[in-house]
Amino acid sequence: MIELYLFLVFMTVAAFIATEIKDLLAAVISLGAVGFSVAIIFILVQAPDLAIVQIVVEVVTIVIFVAVVFRTTHVDETIGKKLTSSHVLSIVGFAFFALLFFVATVRALQELPAFGNATMKVASEYIRLGLSRAGGANLVGDVILDFRALDTLGEATVLFTSVIGVIALMRSVGRKKLKA
Amino acid sequence: MIIFLSCIILFLIGLYAIVTKRNLLKIVIGFALVEYAINLLFALIGFRSGMLAPIITQVDAPHRFVDPIPQALVLTAIVIALGTTALMLTVVLRIYNRYKTFDIAEIRKLKG
Amino acid sequence: MSLIVKTVTTIMIGFIFIYGAYIILHGHLTPGGGFAGGVIIAGAFILKILAFGSEAIDEKKSEMGSSIFESVGALLFIGVAIAGLVLAGTFFLNFLPKGIPLHLWSAGIIPFCNIAIGIKVGAGLFSIFLALAAVKYVMTD
Structure with a gap:
């Protein structure tokens, strides 16, 4: 690969x-x-x-x-400006956190199965029952719309909320026509 | 293991942009990078070498598939990432229209 | 944009739209589904606005239409879920007959959910694009 x-x-x-x-x-x-x-x-x-x-x-x-x-x-x-003390502090803090995070993730990733050997405890059940219980040939579609459809409902809610947020922030009340 | 670590490095690059950059658009780019890193990590964890994509093409054939569950989780997460990125960009655009700068240090000075 | 871009866009939009509808309707058989097809359909409209400029559309009407379609998609999705609750006793139960596997008319409620999500995602992304990129106004505050 x-x-x-x-x-x-x-x-x-x-x-x-x-x-x-x-x-x-x-x-x-x-x-x-x-x-x-x-x-x-x-x-x-x-x-x-x-x-x-x-x-x-x-x-x-x-x-x-x-x-x-x-x-x-x-x-x-902002690129090439003189560094202020708070900026230097944020870089130092990030470096410290990144080192800690890296060590922690290396230890956590060692617990996972190696690349290419996924253990499929739940998924084997879904693959076995997918065609008989849900009926779709696309197993990913079966999982998101039948076995875990509530997850998809939550996703639809989040998308709806973000669309409402964008429209409310950019609404036309109080806007003036661009002089061009 | 090394492949998983490259996702972690991408995550750390995104976090670096979020924490240390002073330009608002660079911070939004950092969020997008973090989202890519996590999506990619999930898809890589579900991979099994030599197996096929989880689409059934024959009813009676033996099922030799990669893990479909991480793919289902990531599928919704990608679209949510687009929604949150658009919302962040809207806020950034409003801030620019008010203060005429992307620099967060300048914006802090101009408060009020 | 130039005449070449406009002509090619006029020819391609129909094909892109049909491809999105195919991805949605075959979402239970082949890769794809409501999310991918919805974004492709939104992409067809976005391509039209990018090629012809936002003067080519009526902004008020487009905003109204995409809001209506998004609400219809969301209500359709919840309606399918509540139909399962009323007719069979469980929220999101796959209550329709499963049909013959690997045929277009199969998989119970999954094609209907795909259509609802496709309408919802397409209209939602198109209204985000309209609000963020296509309006001809600047804010004053």
């Missing part, structure tokens, strides 16, 4: 560029590179449902990000 490692390295480099570059449009495009390599990794680990959703969601995310950048500014003027 050499291509999996290649995409992981590419993704990490693109993520680092996205956080550090001065041009905000370039940062958004690097974020898109991360998202599309995540989609390709989803295909490589046999998750076509996730790959389809990730690709289209990534396109919409980039469109919204670019719209915001076009309406505001291209330049990240």
Whole structure:
């Protein structure tokens, strides 16, 4: 699986560029590179449902990000400014926390089964009963719409709430026409 | 193990952007990176080498599938991530329209 | 945008829309489902606005339409769940007959849930796009 490692390295480099570059449009495009390599990794680990959703969601995310950048500014003027003491303190604090977190996750990940050997205690039951109880051939669809449909109802609620939030924050009352 | 650790590194890059960056748009990008890292970790945990995607194509064939449950959890999480990112960007746009800057240090000075 | 972009968009929008509807309706048989198909359908409308500019649409009417469709999708999804509660005694019970496996008309309530989620996600994302990216106004406060 050499291509999996290649995409992981590419993704990490693109993520680092996205956080550090001065041009905000370039940062958004690097974020898109991360998202599309995540989609390709989803295909490589046999998750076509996730790959389809990730690709289209990534396109919409980039469109919204670019719209915001076009309406505001291209330049990240905070890069290259003199560091204040609180900024230095936040970097030191982050480094300390990252070290602790890294050690803790290494110990926690050792408890997991190794890559490529997932234990499927619950999933084997779903796979056995999927076609007879739910009836769908797509087992992921069976899980999200039959066995765990309440989870999907909660997701729909969260999406509805965020749409209401966006519309309420951008509502047309009190807006003036753009002079252009 | 190394593959899981690369997800953790992506998570830490996103957290670095959230904690130490002073530009609001970079902070939103950091949140998006953290979301990608967690989604990817879930999908990688459910992988079994040599197995197929969890789509039944023949009724009687033996079922040799990867784990469908992490995929089902991540499927909803991806769409939620889009909703939360859009909400964050809306707040960022409103803040820019009021203060004409993305710098959180400047915004703190201009409070009131 | 230029004439080439506009012409290609006019030709492609129908195909993108049909592809989204296919992804939704076959969500219980092939990869995809309500989430993916809904976002693809929203993408078709977003492509139209990006190519023709937001002058090509009536903003008030589009906002109203997407709000109505989103509410209809959410109510349809909850309605399917409550139908299970009323007719068979359990919230979200798959009460319809399962049909022949691997055929389009199978899987009980799952296709209906897929259609409801597809309408809801598509309309929701399109209204987010309208509010964030397509409006021609600036805020003053």
